[in-house]
Amino acid sequence: MSRQSVAKAHQKIQELSWEPAYHEPVSHYGTDYTFRKAKKKDPLKQVLRSYFPMQEEKDHRVYGAEDGAIRGNMFRQVQERWLEWQKLFLSIIPLPEISAARAMPLLFRTVPNPELHNGQAIQMIDEVRHSTIQQNLKRLYMQNYIDPAGFNSSLRNFQNDYCGTIGRQFAEGFITGDAITAASIYLTIVAETAFTNTLFVAMPAEAAANGDYLLPTVFHSVQSDESRHISNGYATLLMALSDESNHQLLARDLRYAWWNNHRVVDAAIGTFIEYGTKDRRKDRESYAEMWRRWIYDDYYRSYLVPLEKYGLEIPHDLIEESWNQIWHKGYVHEVAQFFATGWLANYWRIDPMTDEDFEWFEHKYPGWYNKYGKWWENYNRLSVPNGHNPIALEDVDYVYPHRCWTCMVPCLVREDMVVDKVDGQWRTYCHEACRWTDAEAFRPTYQGRSTPNMGQLIGSREWETLYHGWNWADIVSDMGFVRDDGKTLVAQPHLDLDPKKMWTLDHLRRCPPLQSPNVVLNEMTDEERAAFQADYNRQGPAGRPAGSVS
């Protein structure tokens, strides 16, 4: 259709909506926001007559590329270091996608603008596309990559592994609680508008550099739908801003959504891009550089800041602090180190870093070696079983961290860790912003204002609690992260597939039992807890005393 006819067609379909005359549609979801009916335009003017053929054409390209990759033996050139991290990423991402589909109805009754509902319905089916096209990519990896372990058990693993759980909140944040907080601010305004840049653009570029051109094929196709979703969010945000009584809630939700997305997405994607790559060209962008460009400049400065004049209170302090965490406080490096420390509880293999990697890190992040180099050398030394325990249970000058109750990433920037008694339980938080999220934002009253529709943080949020006192072999068996010989672990701290060099349940059987940091914390006296916190806050990288080198 020509542009003119698209505009006419879009105008025509506005005649479809009607005001109820006899019965109101069911109202399943609540919000504390108020919206006045407003003629806010659907900015993308999408009609299904052109939408379906467009998506079909995009599919042709994706599936053609997938066929080509198999025929062209792409997997002979794929870096295992990279593909292994996809076992984690592709176990997580189909759920956030489908959750975004499920989130759209939260907006139907709460945002009184039928024109936007049309865009939301298209977003719904886009998200079904994303979820299943990503599952299909994972299936292709499972069938064609050298090591299918971890892909083949993907959706069970994701549901019971602590890394999967960190990612899962990204999905659940879309579909529960206050409808606007979840489906608009958290999902479209922050997750999609800001963080899909690193998820679906920066990361696929790194995949291509590691010989995998299917991830870019699929995820760039996905990202091409995101502009519509971003527009959906923007239109809703402008409607919310037009009512001053929403400004307090917008400020709250932007703080929560920003910080939680930073904690979760930067942890995962930062690790994949920095520690999952073999491309160590000095002029390739680091995650920090990408973040500065995609998120700080493109999102924060170009998208958010101009909204300030309409009354949007922007969490400048948290945005600057996120950059501070990535650039000065080593957030991504700490997370990668923790994931590698906890390799035995995972379902993918983590390649040790080499001298070439060290050189690149030192070039991109001056001072990196002094903070993390020695530990990675120990990781390499301890990677093949040889009478020792996994690195988490050996003395390598690493303090196992407490877990953040809110974002569930461990409290890795030790100086920022906060302890608070919330709902009768002592909890640790990685940062004051996460404490605020649990103790103040997700509550039925906020700054004296009744917020009866706000959601709750629920669930067994510390993974270690479930396995407190368990032997590691039993933990891994319970989670099902064992290969088909009944003893070899899915996870390995190296890439060598020689069975003689792979860790088994027998190696774990001799390890000491796991202790839950949170259970232990709640058994402390007030004095012990205060001393614990003071000591923790004094720790530097990897939990070593601040200022010491690795």
Place this chain on the structure above:
Amino acid sequence: MTTTQERSVPKPVFTDAEAGAREFPDSNARKFNYFVSAKRKQSHYEDVTVEVQPDPRHYLAQGWLYGFSDGKGGYPLEWTVLKAWGTDRPEPVRGPGSGGQGYEWPAHGWHEFRDPNEEWELTLYRYNANVVRQLNQNIEAAKRAKAFEQWSSNWVQFVAQHIGAWMHVNHGLGLYLFANANRRAPTNMHNNAISVNSMHKIRSAQDLALYNLTLSEEIDGFDGTAHVEAWNSDPVWQGVREVAEQLTGIDDWCEAIFAANIVFEPLIGELFRSNLVQQAAPGNGDFVTPTLIGAEEYDYAERDLRYTKPMFQLLIDDREFAEHNRRHLEQWLAAWVPRCLNAARTLQPLWSLPDAKPPRFEDALDRSKNRFSGILSDMDLRVPKELDQ
């Protein structure tokens, strides 16, 4: 002499990381191993659909992480009164040292549902793209053939007002019943099938709206806004409108899908489409409108009804709650059949409007009732006495 600076690009490396390059534990384990397929072989549809939406009753060790203000997270089973086996078992309780094991997969009967259409993104775009492409071609061909010139003014008015009014039904149900329900069901298989159903409805609403736009451009005197007036105030449509609105007001997602696809569609949807429009149009010189209405009819009869029947059949045959479910379904039939029949009867004047008359309304309604009875018979549900009114 010029020198060319080497570009900085990643270098291809031979890694030999393809399947079969080595033998080791799991090297041949190339199937998803976390679910049991419905048939002997796992289908592509199952691979991309099953387990994407987690469940604390089997694998979700730490439970749901975010809840509504009442503390409920995820997809509560009590969002419908219907039950599948295992529904009443409590969620596993977690605490220090509890481990993460849930009930053996699938833990409850909801996970046994598979969409017989096997809808996922590849299928839904292929199907709907084919439909809109074919409809566009049909309309283009009709324009070139000057087909609309054959229409009598009476039929032009009928199409403008009454076939136009039908778009509102599809739009309302597509958005506020089906799309709304895609947040409600406990498995990904249910919710994906429901979301595809939603797109059929919204697409067919837009098909009719854009067809209406074309007719406004092609036929002198075609009133492109008459459908709005008919929907808003023509008494012929108020019964259908009332029941459509009532359908969007249903709280229970199973009741919503059941009332729409098992009761409303055969008694009103097919009555209007197959037993009025498709019968009247050819006699009035219209070979184009039936292609649009036929596409919508195929959506329902061959796709939407096709998933709805096994979805409820599992519950009707459930090993633990068959009687419970049957009781509720029969209550829903008793409630929705009279509402839909009343609405169907308000449409009766439409049968006398075209110059070339379709078969009698009562015969058409009988055919719809027979079709409805047949669907219930297929599902082993009793035909409600209310059908005889």
